Amino acid sequence: MAKYSSDHPIFYVTVDVAILTVHDDELQVLLVKRRNEPYAGKLALPGGFVDPDEDLTDAARRELREETGLTDVPFEQLASYGAPGRDPRGRIVSVAHVAIVPEPLSARAGDDASEAGWHAVEPLLRSRGRLGFDHKQIVTDAVERVRTKLERTTLATSFVAEEFTLSDLRSVYEVVWGHPLDPGNFQRKVTKTEDFVAETGRMRPSQGPGRPAGLYRARRPGIHPLSIPISRPQA
Amino acid sequence: MAKYSSDHPIFYVTVDVAILTVHDDELQVLLVKRRNEPYAGKLALPGGFVDPDEDLTDAARRELREETGLTDVPFEQLASYGAPGRDPRGRIVSVAHVAIVPEPLSARAGDDASEAGWHAVEPLLRSRGRLGFDHKQIVTDAVERVRTKLERTTLATSFVAEEFTLSDLRSVYEVVWGHPLDPGNFQRKVTKTEDFVAETGRMRPSQGPGRPAGLYRARRPGIHPLSIPISRPQA
DNA sequence: ACAAAAGTGTTGGACTTACACCCATGC
DNA sequence: GCATGGGTGTAAGTCCAACACTTTTGT
The missing domain is CATH 1.10.10.10 (Winged helix-like DNA-binding domain superfamily/Winged helix DNA-binding domain)
Structure with missing residues (x-):
């Protein structure tokens, strides 16, 4: 099959993972501090670009492993976020995932990422401007997903x-x-x-x-x- | 901000919409018959490429209007599908949506699309090879979503x-x-x-x-x- | 002894299910 | 009248929230 070249718009696709745990009687999410633009200095969900031959699920699993060292952790796709202006570098669609990790194993953050750490969800969602991109929305949706999934x-x-x-x-x-x-x-x-x-x-x-x-x-x-x-x- | 050029893999992003209705005591889905490769002659969900400055939701709404003429129809994002080989033309991620249309207004199919028509979901999901791409999986997921949403x-x-x-x-x-x-x-x-x-x-x-x-x-x-x-x- | 957490019993009320039964229409 | 679908009544069973109460530990 010939290589596809057309006038369709070009996108980049990333996966972001909201890794949640319960610690100190708080729901917490793993976040990294961004070093580079855009949103340098802000907090963000761990994530990255999908590799050329990688499934979305595999990319999320890879991010999860890179950040926590954990494998075999239950996670699932949450939703995709692709508003035109959400990333100034271009048209980027993020396929967000939610993962749940057990409390005792969660004390250690990733070694690979820059300054990964746990943050209580509640104050984060009440604050403004601490999270880069549209990641506050993603965390909001992830928490809502987890709340309803607990029930059933x-x-x-x-x-x-x-x-x-x-x-x-x-x-x-x-x-x-x-x-x-x-x-x-x-x-x-x-x-x-x-x-x-x-x-x-x-x-x-x-x-x-x-x-x-x-x-x-x-x-x-x-x-x-x-x-x-x-x-x-x-x- | 400078135009983004990097070695990150290039994707195309489409939206596909599973438009469901109940007709003749059957759950039915609107499908188009594909004219072009890949999967020419097969059935597929209506969908298309996302425009350069279009939000994912807007693209889905546009597809919905083009296929049914309906606006103000409740719909929501379902999930994204991006396995490497799912489309032979290249790396294409589809952000699938589900829409529900009322039975009386659903008799007429889209005028713009080629041979759009309603198909009962059950035999479709039992069959093999009638649907192109991974659209059988998408329809399966859409039906499951609707089933659980009816309850609550x-x-x-x-x-x-x-x-x-x-x-x-x-x-x-x-x-x-x-x-x-x-x-x-x-x-x-x-x-x-x-x-x-x-x-x-x-x-x-x-x-x-x-x-x-x-x-x-x-x-x-x-x-x-x-x-x-x-x-x-x-x- | 006392406080605190784990676990069991109990009870009133809400809700569900499975019907019986009446109502209003077409034939 | 009779069949059919619309709608209400009702009683048994199930589930649940609240809370009393017992058990087993640390101090």
Whole structure:
């Protein structure tokens, strides 16, 4: 097949990844400080240009690995952003993705990128001008996506370590939704929901007062639909 | 700002629109027959290249208008598809959208496009090779999106005319979900759900046996969240 | 003993489901 | 009258939110 040359406009395509975690009772997103123009000095989502023979998903996975060293992390495509003026360098469409990383593994930021670090989402979204490009919008959309996915999928287990207590898991919901949940009701619902969590039989060594908590693990890795959804309290 | 020239790979960006409707008790999608290579003779979603100064949303709206003559139709971005080999002409990323058009206005296909026509979704998705590119995947994703959005938003009213009976509305759910719904329970749920439908006070002139049905209209145009979701029967 | 976290029981109310049943029309 | 679709009533079962209460630890 002959090389395609036409008068169709030329685009560049990037992937940006909103890597989210829960840390210190806050929903946080991994951001890099930009060194170069445009938006030098501003914060931005990790991302980069898609390689010539690379699928969009592979490009996002590559970015994720470069920034966090993590592989096998659940992520999915979020949306694409391509307003004409969004990047002064030309016509650039960004295919944004969302990824969820567990809290304990998230302490370390990327080694490859320049000054990658975690930032609490709430103050970021209230602020103006801290994020370059249209990345504030992307983060907004990513958070909304995660909020709704918590309700109907097993996504929450992606936020916690391989073994976790139900309090750990409950905290994920409380932080992401911004509402406290009844511990007892949460316990019942989670344990009664099929394919969500499985007991390990062991206990977490107690770290303070209170009865020691049972350790659980996700029944299946990744994001799966829940037979019984976790109800989200109204605002 | 200087023109951007770099060694980053060059892409072309298209928008494709899955325009869905319910007709003859079937979920249908508007497709065009391709005249040119690649995939000449195959069916494909209407779509085209994004113009140099056009936003992705505007490009999708333009395609929608060119194919159906309709404006002010609710639509939203679905996902982007950019596998390296998906288009032999080069590296082309398609930003797919979903649009819903009302049944009565949908009889006429586009005048601009070549042989646009409605096709039932189910046999299409069961078949092999009738659709060009990766458009079968896009249609699959579009249908899944619509199925879940019916549950939690007012999307269903976008499938019916401005004035409709509750049977009309119920039929949308039944066709899209592939399950019959209890007419009585549906009635109650829809009328009790806030911001969903409003009575007109008038009746539909009867067209066959049976008690004449009340005419309703959507309380708000477009797609809005439902305070009380319509429950989806399990398979 | 006391506080705190984990986990179980209970209860009233909301919602759903599966019908029965009445209403209004065409034939 | 009878079939058909529109619409209301109703009762059993399920689910849920709230909160009391028990269990097991640290201090």
